[in-house]
Amino acid sequence: MTQRAFRLDHFLPYLLNQAAERTGSKFEQVYRDTYGLTRTRWRVISHLGTLGDMTAAAISRSSHTEKTKVSRAVAALEAEGLVLRVPSTVDRRTELLQLTDAGRSLFVSLSAEADRFDQELRTALGTDIAARLEQTLRQLAVDALPKLPDK
Amino acid sequence: MTQRAFRLDHFLPYLLNQAAERTGSKFEQVYRDTYGLTRTRWRVISHLGTLGDMTAAAISRSSHTEKTKVSRAVAALEAEGLVLRVPSTVDRRTELLQLTDAGRSLFVSLSAEADRFDQELRTALGTDIAARLEQTLRQLAVDALPKLPDK
DNA sequence: ATTGAAATGTTGCATATGCAACGGATAACC
DNA sequence: GGTTATCCGTTGCATATGCAACATTTCAAT
Numbered sequence: 509m510t511q512r513a514f515r516l517d518h519f520l521p522y523l524l525n526q527a528a529e530r531t532g533s534k535f536e537q538v539y540r541d542t543y544g545l546t547r548t549r550w551r552v553i554s555h556l557g558t559l560g561d562m563t564a565a566a567i568s569r570s571s572h573t574e575k576t577k578v579s580r581a582v583a584a585l586e587a588e589g590l591v592l593r594v595p596s597t598v599d600r601r602t603e604l605l606q607l608t609d610a611g612r613s614l615f616v617s618l619s620a621e622a623d624r625f626d627q628e629l630r631t632a633l634g635t636d637i638a639a640r641l642e643q644t645l646r647q648l649a650v651d652a653l654p655k656l657p658d659k
Numbered sequence: 660m661t662q663r664a665f666r667l668d669h670f671l672p673y674l675l676n677q678a679a680e681r682t683g684s685k686f687e688q689v690y691r692d693t694y695g696l697t698r699t700r701w702r703v704i705s706h707l708g709t710l711g712d713m714t715a716a717a718i719s720r721s722s723h724t725e726k727t728k729v730s731r732a733v734a735a736l737e738a739e740g741l742v743l744r745v746p747s748t749v750d751r752r753t754e755l756l757q758l759t760d761a762g763r764s765l766f767v768s769l770s771a772e773a774d775r776f777d778q779e780l781r782t783a784l785g786t787d788i789a790a791r792l793e794q795t796l797r798q799l800a801v802d803a804l805p806k807l808p809d810k
Numbered sequence: 811a812t813t814g815a816a817a818t819g820t821t822g823c824a825t826a827t828g829c830a831a832c833g834g835a836t837a838a839c840c
Numbered sequence: 841g842g843t844t845a846t847c848c849g850t851t852g853c854a855t856a857t858g859c860a861a862c863a864t865t866t867c868a869a870t
Contacts, residue, residue, distance in 0.1 A: 514770030516709045520780050521686050522702075523793060524679035526800035529723060531672045546856085551673075558667045565818060572680060574858065579819060601818040601865045619665030629671050633795060641795045642674060644788055649677035697826085716848060725828065730849060752835045752848040 524648070535625050539618055548573065548581040550618070553590065553607070557615035561594075561606040590614060675799070686776050690769055699724065699732040701769070704741065704758070708766035712745075712757040741765060 516522055532547070539545040545553070555567045564582055568575040582605060585591035590611035593603040607615060630638035667673055683698070690696040696704070706718045715733055719726040733756060736742035741762035744754040758766060781789035 514705075514709060514774050516705045517797075518793065519705075519773055519777055520789070520793065520796075521679070521682045521776070522705075523796040523800055524675065525683050526723065527796040528672070528675035528679035530800055532676050535672050548856095554665075554667045554670075554673075558665060563818080572677065575819070576821085576859085577857070579821095580856085583820090599818085599866070603819085622670055623665050625672070626670055629799075633798065637791075637795055638671070640788075640791060642669065642671065644784060644792045645671075645674040645678040646668075647784065649674055649681055699826095714848080726849070727829085727851085728827070730851095731826085734850090750836070750848085754849085 531629070535622065538621050538625070542621075543614060543618060545618075546581070548577050549585055552578060552581045552585060552605075553611060553615050554619065554622075556591065556605055556607050557612070557619060561604045563596075563602045563604060565602070567605070585611070682780065686773065689772050689776070693772075694765060694769060696769075697732070699728050700736055703729060703732045703736060703756075704762060704766050705770065705773075707742065707756055707758050708763070708770060712755045714747075714753045714755060716753070718756075736762070 536547060536550075539547075539550045543550075551571055551573065552567055555562065555570060559570070562570075564578045565575060567573070568578045571578075582591060582593075586593060589608055592606050592608050592611075594606060595603045633641065687698060687701075690698075690701045694701075702722055702724065703718055706713065706721060710721070713721075715729045716726060718724070719729045722729075733742060733744075737744060740759055743757050743759050743762075745757060746754045784792065
């Protein structure tokens with residue numbers, strides 16, 4: 509019974525969390541200090557910027573973010589004049605969200621910085637390793653994860 | 660001026676966050692539902708379990724967790740009788756934290772589940788890919804990240 | 811048609827979090 | 841030695857978050 513001892517620093521969920529936290533908070537400095545955005549607000553902006561106009565529920569599903577978190581971020585962004593709500597005529601429960609001119613202009617500059625940051629990351633890791641990382645992460649993020657171990 | 664458009668779903672910090680969030684919340688079900696632990700409490704337990712007795716500040720540094728977050732987790736764990744504080748005689752600012760018998764027993768069962776979860780993850784990804792992922796994540800989590808792009 | 815189930819977005823409330831400030835203790839420095 | 845800076849752990853407070861509940865609207869089933 510050579511029982512391999514549990515090692516936190518080899519536990520993938522922990523390593524994923526650490527890597528995400530460090531990388532994310534590093535880039536967070538950009539949109540926080542320079543643009544006064546929170547993470548969820550940046551997430552909403554970047555969704556609208558890259559995926560086009562969409563509803564809050566769609567953003568919530570696409571980003572696996574609590575719908576109430578999205579709702580509050582949208583409210584703030586609307587108050588700041590960065591996002592516009594267009595009530596749908598077909599489904600009166602929903603409203604389509606779209607960037608205002610100010611919102612789009614913010615997205616353009618911020619996404620340029622994001623691109624640069626991403627490039628630096630990939631260069632530091634090595635482009636081939638970064639590409640493999642991206643593929644594996646997408647698998648973890650999107651595809652089905654293993655079921656929880658049955659006890 | 661073929662400007663490559665920013666794509667959120669190719670942005671490494673975003674993918675890292677998504678993968679970490681999904682993986683982490685999946686395993687969180689285990690320690691939350693079965694053992695009533697929060698993520699930070701599990702983090703403290705697993706640090707003490709794998710790295711031995713240490714101070715709150717050491718846990719904070721090792722896990723890149725706010726010291727106030729650690730402080731509160733420790734207070735809760737102490738109240739639940741899972742962690743013991745041993746004031747240091749040499750440095751009277753610090754207190755060494757250690758698992759009680761109950762705490763160690765909890766760690767033993769929980770780390771066994773963590774091992775199983777990790778194994779399932781690695782099997783799902785493929786063991787070689789998982790090993791490469793681990794190495795890359797450690798690099799991102801521990802090593803220096805690229806400086807923020809100069810504007 | 812009608813009834814029941816599900817989706818959308820918001821709010822209330824309890825809890826979690828981040829940040830600054832604090833008291834106490836040690837370290838650094840001159 | 842004495843002064844200053846730094847470290848440890850805690851607390852106060854403002855904000856963020858998660859979860860349940862809600863009103864409204866659409867969808868499903870019969």
